[in-house]
Amino acid sequence: MSTSERNFARRIDLTSLQLFVAVCELGSIGRAAEREFIAASAISKRLSDLEATLGTTLLYRHARGVDLTPAGESLLHHARSVLYSLEKMQGELSEYADGVRGHVRVHANISAIVQFLPEDLGVFTRAHEAIKIDLEEHLSSEVIRAVQEGAADLGVCHVAGGAGELQSLSYRHDRLALIVPTGHALAAQGAIDFVDSLDFDHVGLHTNSSIYVAMHEAALDAGRSIKLRIHVTGLDAMCRMIENGLGIGVMPQRAFELMQNGIGRGLVSVALNDAWAAREIRLVARDFSTLPVAARSLVNHLHAAADAAEQIAA
Numbered sequence: 511m512s513t514s515e516r517n518f519a520r521r522i523d524l525t526s527l528q529l530f531v532a533v534c535e536l537g538s539i540g541r542a543a544e545r546e547f548i549a550a551s552a553i554s555k556r557l558s559d560l561e562a563t564l565g566t567t568l569l570y571r572h573a574r575g576v577d578l579t580p581a582g583e584s585l586l587h588h589a590r591s592v593l594y595s596l597e598k599m600q601g602e603l604s605e606y607a608d609g610v611r612g613h614v615r616v617h618a619n620i621s622a623i624v625q626f627l628p629e630d631l632g633v634f635t636r637a638h639e640a641i642k643i644d645l646e647e648h649l650s651s652e653v654i655r656a657v658q659e660g661a662a663d664l665g666v667c668h669v670a671g672g673a674g675e676l677q678s679l680s681y682r683h684d685r686l687a688l689i690v691p692t693g694h695a696l697a698a699q700g701a702i703d704f705v706d707s708l709d710f711d712h713v714g715l716h717t718n719s720s721i722y723v724a725m726h727e728a729a730l731d732a733g734r735s736i737k738l739r740i741h742v743t744g745l746d747a748m749c750r751m752i753e754n755g756l757g758i759g760v761m762p763q764r765a766f767e768l769m770q771n772g773i774g775r776g777l778v779s780v781a782l783n784d785a786w787a788a789r790e791i792r793l794v795a796r797d798f799s800t801l802p803v804a805a806r807s808l809v810n811h812l813h814a815a816a817d818a819a820e821q822i823a824a
Contacts, residue, residue: 612804711757
């Protein structure tokens with residue numbers, strides 16, 4: 511952090527940020543004063559000082575209350591982020607007082623969460639009861655960004671497009687398959703090229719998901735387009751849509767097998783011959799060597815679980 515950045519951070523008062531957010535949420539200095547149990551004149555003075563510190567007007571003041579200036583809208587976004595981070599920090603630190611000895615923030619894509627992480631994290635938490643793991647599901651691109659920005663200690667995702675300056679370790683491999691109803695024209699095929707599925711309606715995941723991006727690129731390479739009938743946000747929803755005749759879809763083979771005991775009993779999987787159907791899920795971090803002890807323990811466990819799975823598969 512440069513000297514100017516440090517000086518700026520020292521000039522920003524957290525109480526003033528809290529009061530600024532309250533005024534923005536209520537649209538009035540008077541109403542904010544009532545909610546925060548502070549004199550309206552005191553809030554007005556703090557907001558004026560904040561504007562002087564930032565060198566710009568944050569609020570348009572009028573008889574009915576206040577409106578945000580463009581600078582005020584920007585500050586509101588950042589102030590909420592700062593205050594939310596402080597709340598999370600307070601929550602995490604209070605857990606240490608209650609006996610927690612480590613806290614690991616993990617962001618992972620849906621493929622890793624459905625196929626591999628439940629068992630691996632279950633074994634880890636039973637062996638390390640004092641370590642708390644916060645797991646959030648995100649698209650692979652968002653996982654990488656979260657690790658880059660420090661919002662997550664560890665990411666678990668596909669890095670086909672590259673992880674930039676992040677470090678990565680191999681975790682697991684999966685393979686995509688085409689999921690179709692049992693009576694579908696492609697159901698009897700042992701394996702097909704993805705392009706052969708493009709004559710049919712598809713149920714797809716989010717357009718930024720790694721699976722959809724791979725499908726889209728494969729269709730473009732063939733000079734075709736995907737007849738996308740509906741987007742869903744989860745693999746279970748995809749199975750239900752396919753089962754009810756809304757199209758066919760692509761998902762990890764193991765994920766489909768795990769879900770067949772519940773949903774998807776009227777569906778079958780057809781192997782894809784395409785090279786992009788074979789994928790690798792990796793662990794990503796800014797620097798594995800500088801991770802906190804708890805996070806390094808989790809990385810070592812996941813890496814060892816991956817090695818053991820490969821040996822069994824071999």
